Amino acid sequence: MLPLYRVGKKLWIEAHLMGLVNPINRIWLVMPFQEDCLVDEPREAVLPYDEVKRLFAEVKLDELIRNEKNETRLTSLEHMYIPLYNPGRYMARIGGQLSAVTRLTIMKKIQEEVLRMMPSHVPPLKWVQLSIVGNDVITCGSKNPNLTYIFNNDDKARMEIKKLIFKR
Structure with missing residues (x-):
């Protein structure tokens, strides 16, 4: 039980x-x-x-969201070279991190609502x-x-x- x-x-x-x-x-x-x-x-x-x-x-969750967002930032070299290579590669690289940020943000909203209730x-x-x-x-x-x-x-x-x- x-x-x-x-x-x-x-x-x-x-x-x-x-x-x-x-x-x-x-x-x-x-x-x-x-x-x-x-x-x-x-x-x-x-x-x-x-x-x-x-x-x-x-x-x-705020700290986890912040860390995941920092992982998706472009470096200076990536800003310079992104037009020279397939942007799809970049999107594939950060796709998982973007979905993690979304998932964590939803979890944060759930936590806030439950705590309020x-x-x-x-x-x-x-x-x-x-x-x-x-x-x-x-x-x-x-x-x-x-x-x-x-x-x-x-x-x-x-x-x-x-x-x-x-x-x-």
Whole structure:
């Protein structure tokens, strides 16, 4: 069972893995759930709400965005020689960085909106049942894309999710 604090009508923030995952992956721990698939029965250790809020807020996306933008800048030599060679080569070189900047900017907007929505008082706490099918994490009878991403890209979270599932 995975504990969740309510931050919106159908929006919940995870309250167990938050301190274990890579800070950039904390954004993925905000997920929509229908309340009818959540239970009130406390099972696992839960991070206090203030700690969850602090950990979520400390993700420093501005610095990552700035670093990625700096990587896309042209050097003086590139400015001089860009007309002499295929500009497509340059675009291919920076294409990945441009999409990273876009992705990080979207994540920053999500973080800001969730922080704005998070109540100042301790919100309701519920639990959701987890299972694993292949490399997919299942909640409420279907694949949970957020937890599946965390499961496949964060080793500490993978081990902890397996512990939570097999502890039953």
